[in-house]
Amino acid sequence: MHNPHLPWPAEVVEKVEESTSVITLRLRIRDNVIRNSYRFTPGQFNMIYLYGVGEVAISIVSDPDDHHLLDHTIRAIGRVTKGLAKLRSGEVVGIRGPYGRGWPLDRAEGKDVLAITGGLGCAPSVSVINYIMERRAEFGRLTILQGVKHYNDLLWRERYAQWDKQPDTRVLLAADVGGPLWPWHVGPVTVLFDEADIDPHSTIVIMCGPEGMMRASIKNLLARGINESSIWLSMERNMQCAIRQCGHCQFGSKFVCSDGPVFSYPEVKALFGIKGF
Amino acid sequence: MSKIHQMTRDSFPQLLQVLQSEGYRCIGPQVREGAILYDDLDSIDQLPRGWQDKQAPGEYRLSVNPSPRYFAWANGPQALKPRLFTAREVMWKADIDTDKSITFSEAELAVQQMAVIGVRACDLAALRLQDAHFMDRPLPDPYYSKRREQLFLVAVNCTHPAATCFCVSTGDGPRVTTVYDMVLSELDDCFLIAAGSKKGESVLAKLATTPATQDDINVADQEIESAARSQTRALPSRNLRDILFNNLDHARWDNVADRCLSCGNCTSVCPTCFCYSENDQPSLEGNTSEHLREWDSCFTQGHSYMHGYVIRPDTKTRYRQWLTHKLASWHDQYGRSGCVGCGRCITWCPVGIDITEEAAVICADHTDA
Numbered sequence: 052m053h054n055p056h057l058p059w060p061a062e063v064v065e066k067v068e069e070s071t072s073v074i075t076l077r078l079r080i081r082d083n084v085i086r087n088s089y090r091f092t093p094g095q096f097n098m099i100y101l102y103g104v105g106e107v108a109i110s111i112v113s114d115p116d117d118h119h120l121l122d123h124t125i126r127a128i129g130r131v132t133k134g135l136a137k138l139r140s141g142e143v144v145g146i147r148g149p150y151g152r153g154w155p156l157d158r159a160e161g162k163d164v165l166a167i168t169g170g171l172g173c174a175p176s177v178s179v180i181n182y183i184m185e186r187r188a189e190f191g192r193l194t195i196l197q198g199v200k201h202y203n204d205l206l207w208r209e210r211y212a213q214w215d216k217q218p219d220t221r222v223l224l225a226a227d228v229g230g231p232l233w234p235w236h237v238g239p240v241t242v243l244f245d246e247a248d249i250d251p252h253s254t255i256v257i258m259c260g261p262e263g264m265m266r267a268s269i270k271n272l273l274a275r276g277i278n279e280s281s282i283w284l285s286m287e288r289n290m291q292c293a294i295r296q297c298g299h300c301q302f303g304s305k306f307v308c309s310d311g312p313v314f315s316y317p318e319v320k321a322l323f324g325i326k327g328f
Numbered sequence: 329m330s331k332i333h334q335m336t337r338d339s340f341p342q343l344l345q346v347l348q349s350e351g352y353r354c355i356g357p358q359v360r361e362g363a364i365l366y367d368d369l370d371s372i373d374q375l376p377r378g379w380q381d382k383q384a385p386g387e388y389r390l391s392v393n394p395s396p397r398y399f400a401w402a403n404g405p406q407a408l409k410p411r412l413f414t415a416r417e418v419m420w421k422a423d424i425d426t427d428k429s430i431t432f433s434e435a436e437l438a439v440q441q442m443a444v445i446g447v448r449a450c451d452l453a454a455l456r457l458q459d460a461h462f463m464d465r466p467l468p469d470p471y472y473s474k475r476r477e478q479l480f481l482v483a484v485n486c487t488h489p490a491a492t493c494f495c496v497s498t499g500d501g502p503r504v505t506t507v508y509d510m511v512l513s514e515l516d517d518c519f520l521i522a523a524g525s526k527k528g529e530s531v532l533a534k535l536a537t538t539p540a541t542q543d544d545i546n547v548a549d550q551e552i553e554s555a556a557r558s559q560t561r562a563l564p565s566r567n568l569r570d571i572l573f574n575n576l577d578h579a580r581w582d583n584v585a586d587r588c589l590s591c592g593n594c595t596s597v598c599p600t601c602f603c604y605s606e607n608d609q610p611s612l613e614g615n616t617s618e619h620l621r622e623w624d625s626c627f628t629q630g631h632s633y634m635h636g637y638v639i640r641p642d643t644k645t646r647y648r649q650w651l652t653h654k655l656a657s658w659h660d661q662y663g664r665s666g667c668v669g670c671g672r673c674i675t676w677c678p679v680g681i682d683i684t685e686e687a688a689v690i691c692a693d694h695t696d697a
Contacts, residue, residue, distance in 0.1 A: 055467040056419050056619075060430045102424050103610035103617040128635045143430045145422065289634045291606045296462065296469060298603030298624070299631055301653065303573075304660030325576060327645025 058145030094153030100145030169260025198240030333537035383490035385680030402490035449501030454599030492671030497562035592625035594673035
């Protein structure tokens with residue numbers, strides 16, 4: 052009987068320091084057969100195991116065409132992630148996955164894509180932005196709206212600058228707290244919506260980040276005439292098994308680990324934003 | 329259902345002997361530490377003959393019973409769940425080498441075929457829900473499934489429900505109707521016994537039985553019907569799924585949160601609660617680490633912990649999560665309520681919170697659309 056709980060050994064090929072508390076681990080599954088048959092879609096995640104400590108759910112940010120090197124951007128905040136951040140190249144972790152439902156890329160083809168991300172929770176959408184960048188002709192205009200709390204929180208400044216230079220691509224940034232090195236907008240991410248020039252009839256919205264930010268954005272987008280079913284969001288919950296068994300990630304009747312983490316807004320609307328779910 | 333047989337009380341020990349000779353590890357109810365618990369059964373004399381229970385919200389007491397019956401009592405705190413979905417078990421271990429490479433290996437399961445004697449209808453209903461969650465899925469949970477495949481169920485029609493029982497209102501008892509290998513009805517002077525599977529038939533063939541008389545069958549039926557009528561508690565026969573989710577701001581959630589200790593007793597004794605946490609236990613030598621799973625409860629802070637943030641920081645949101653999952657969202661997940669009416673959460677709640685009462689109060693002000 053196949054054991055879906057058992058991780059595979061994977062080697063840390065490279066560790067990229069993104070900021071003082073954020074790293075990207077480039078992992079390579081050691082077993083040739085598993086590595087060659089491993090496939091994922093942007094928005095899916097892996098369970099990463101740190102020896103002696105435990106597992107944590109981390110979304111995959113690298114390109115799905117390269118399944119030999121799997122990038123995981125991790126904020127060192129809990130017992131597992133703090134330990135993962137201390138790993139060095141050549142060390143071994145456990146990995147199992149991919150899990151969950153990713154972004155609806157087939158529905159986005161030919162349409163404008165509006166990516167709204169907030170805080171440091173932008174990793175799940177980075178995968179889809181990278182994906183679109185590699186296949187630019189298949190999609191319409193790409194607008195990236197990134198909001199952070201504090202101007203110091205912005206990761207990947209250079210990457211945003213790069214993206215902004217691409218054809219049909221705009222990057223708009225906002226920080227709740229601006230500062231001397233913050234040339235962009237100050238305020239919540241919704242202050243960027245007017246400038247984003249959104250066509251409500253041919254836009255697919257993808258968003259992830261704090262739920263308060265997503266709620267405010269959804270309200271604003273619906274007022275602009277965007278259809279509820281054109282809004283997709285990636286949710287986070289406590290995930291321990293990743294296979295709809297351990298019960299922690301339940302959101303009403305949904306198991307976020309496998310019914311999500313990406314949901315269309317109508318799927319989660321009834322309980323979205325209600326404290327305690 | 330196969331033909332109903334009759335077995336004298338004197339022949340009853342044969343059942344255990346036959347199961348033992350077939351190689352089953354036998355588990356049955358016994359009096360342990362003031363409660364009826366399921367444990368290894370070597371002799372029929374270990375069954376709780378001569379005992380009766382009294383259950384009420386927050387109360388469980390055993391007392392001596394003059395009846396000659398073995399099963400003149402209602403369920404204790406546990407029955408099947410811990411046998412299949414164990415409270416704590418090693419799932420796999422990670423061995424780390426001096427070159428820091430890691431080998432993962434699945435925990436070896438020593439699974440023996442196991443016969444559980446005395447299972448009630450509510451627990452069989454709960455078993456089906458646990459089966460649906462852990463086993464009837466594209467990738468079955470190997471730990472649960474391997475034990476489940478080896479399970480032989482000797483069910484007993486329940487004739488002595490407790491005051492906390494409400495299986496009639498959930499449609500799960502007191503009569504045994506599904507997923508049993510054998511089913512017993514205990515009468516004052518004999519047992520009625522029938523098989524519900526091929527395995528059950530082969531055990532039945534080895535027992536000294538005679539065809540049951542219609543009179544005995546009628547008496548057994550009447551006892552089950554009388555047990556059903558004796559139940560005083562019931563869940564509201566309303567659309568709880570919609571009503572609960574339409575009343576998330578009901579004042580009763582605050583009211584129950586003032587009484588609830590958030591201790592998790594209800595989820596521990598619930599035969600359908602399936603949440604578990606995963607934890608690592610590294611060896612002192614530093615070369616191996618066991619990865620365990622342990623029952624978890626939505627009443628703990630850790631249950632909804634998420635990178636430095638707790639989704640359900642207070643008792644109100646935890647109780648509401650438990651009740652809305654059990655009685656409402658379970659319908660969407662598994663096609664029916666997650667409550668089988670066993671009443672354990674009422675009996676074993678230290679402050680006597682009654683799920684049927686909480687549900688009724690929340691429903692009381694609601695008019696169906």
